[in-house]
Amino acid sequence: MSGFMTSIAQAIVAAGLAPLLVGFIRWLKARLQGRRGAPPWQPYYELRKLFGKEAVVSHTASWLFKATPFVVFGTAVAVASLVPLVLAPPDPFAIGDLFAVVYLLLLGTFFLALAGLDTGSPFGGMGASREMTVVALTEPTVALSIVALALKAGSTSFSQIVTRTIAEPGMALGPGHLLAFASLFIVTLAETGRLPVDNPSTHLELTMIHEAMVLEYSGPYLALVEWGAALKLLIFLALAANLFIPWGIATTLSPSALIVGAATFVVKLAILAVAIAVLETRVAKLRLFRVPELLSASFVLALLAVMSTFLAR
């Protein structure tokens, strides 16, 4: 029962924190580029504004268009309750499984692509086709890079992976571990629509991917989609942080462990957010036709990680 409650609490904390993470990255990027930038809590104002507005829906749109924002946000919240954020209980059934998480995230993306096609606007179709091109390459890489860890832990349950890595710190220096981390980080950038794959700060580029799909959304629907996207970014960063560098995460329900777990979680997220902001300031967006090259490079990294854990024993 307590495991159930903590899962829900984790999901609520994650949903509350996600806009701040996006705002923090935006603020840091602005600072690095010599602008003053909006304060880190700006996304909360934007969400409040969007929730207060009227939703305009195209006449040609079907029920799918209206259902999609709920699916996107719902799957993101469900995944947030499944992955280890602050707490990774030793009980193997208390917390999520690799396959459940990967496919729940894919479900949201799938519906978003359908909604992009639904209104019949040329931009939506373009965005959907590009998103599917990217996702077809990223999804196997996510699974493969986590499998590299799962092979060592002997289980696809996230809490098992975390406890196993804490028990054997030498493992974290192994090539399998580092290659899988690099590959998951590249995939995180692609999946969450960051540079060098997609530009998160513009609606007006011909090469946009995520923004092209959600171009028809407005009002509360747009707010849900944006919130879901922010939550997805938080989930990916949390996976990268907690699966590969799990130290500090709470393994019991005692208050002191939870406080330490929450503090280290925030610090890890902040470090990864700084890494993303610096990277986005330094690199330019890749041409769309070169994106598959980057993604197949990350796939090969994940493949090498699996090989070096599976075959070299």
Add this chain to the structure above:
Amino acid sequence: MDAVFSQLVSLGSSGMLLTGIIVLWRKSLPAYITAYRWQSWLLAAVTATIGYFGGDPQLYWVAVVLVALKGVAIPMLLRAMQRRFGASAETSPYLNTETSLLVAGLLVLFAYVLARPWMMASELPTRQGLPLATALLFVSLFIIVTRKKAITQVIGFLMLENAIALLAAAGTYGVPLLVELGVVLDALMGFLVMQIFVYHIHETFDSIDVEQLTRLKH
């Protein structure tokens, strides 16, 4: 102690393999030269690690020679070549980047399968480096056969040489200083001969694209 040792060796060997794969991914010559320099430094680091944990101080000297020659001198010569030819990108290799990367993944798998009996027979803590060195061997041969620019092929050859040095270091705890010196000097001679060839190709054909070599008249 042995666990740390084998972990470090396999980490360094994976790094070397990665620099080989970077050549398949990137298209610009400066990136190739940087990748080669990193690879040579990693090779020196792996050699020094084996010297430290294996208790063979001679390997430190080997590492110093490796850094001086492959980590500093040859990259400088490569940069000089690049200045002379201009920054000509490897625009159209025989295989596109995605396919080359996937083929590289398969080659690594093949190397693991091939090195498996060897790894089972070996008791050394460095045995984790063997399949990675074999993989680097295949990847650099693959670079040589699929790239069109002569200078990229030279870099492929130099990486092949690094792979053999890594194989020797991981498989036998390093070869004696004298043998290593001989091999390194051989590699240097080979490199200089190839450099002269590349200059001649450039002079005759105004390009270092080896496809031009099939033209009878120029």
